[in-house]
Amino acid sequence: MSAIVGVIMGSKSDWDTMKLACDVLEELQIPYEKKVVSAHRTPDLMFEYAETAAERGLKVIIAGAGGAAHLPGMVAAKTALPVIGVPVKSSNLNGLDSLLSIVQMPGGIPVATVAIGNAGATNAGLLAAQMIGAFDPAVQERVAARRERIKRDVLESSETL
Ligand SMILES: Nc1c(C(=O)O)ncn1[C@@H]1O[C@H](COP(=O)(O)O)[C@@H](O)[C@H]1O
DSSP: OOOSEEEEESOGGGHHHHHHHHHHHHHTTOOEEEEEOOTTTOHHHHHHHHHHTTTTTOOEEEEEEESSOOHHHHHHHHOSSOEEEEEEOOTTTTTHHHHHHHHOOOTTSOOEEOOSSHHHHHHHHHHHHHHHHTTOHHHHHHHHHHHHHHHHHHHHHHHTO
16 A cells, blocks of 8 residues: 655664654555655755645654754645654754754644654654544554553553653
8 A cells, every 4th residue: 555654864873763653554554655855955945845745645753853954844835634743853052953943833724733753753643543543543543552552551551660
């Protein structure tokens, strides 16, 4: 099946974080694609990716970037698909720069921004799954089953205190 979620990142150095979004999509059996695309370094590719995303069958885009993280917002500017922004943890400012770059979009062009770093990337995968699940009962069931497992783990963990 062709990809319905696009996972893009500003640099290969973001992969350790963005892989966690991909892991969730794989676990929930959602077809996805992954690619390095940068608003700064490959602006033409970024435009082409965003402009053709919907016609290629993508339903959601997850975009991760660090530092001056313009990628999620610029992609959102060029597609009507929902864009989830992942602020990758930067070395100088611990990702606060990434977070603020992504979250502070002007009115009219939203980016659904998750937390900085690994937990954010995992949640981006889950959020994309929940968006897909709103129209796909099988995916919605797998998301619900995952939550049940999390709940069970938490309940069991308190028994071992
Ligand atoms: N923020 C962006 C964009 C963009 O927003 O287009 N392109 C690359 N980058 C970020 O630069 C950081 C350092 O990249 P390098 O490790 O390649 O120097 C990465 O976190 C990347 O997301």
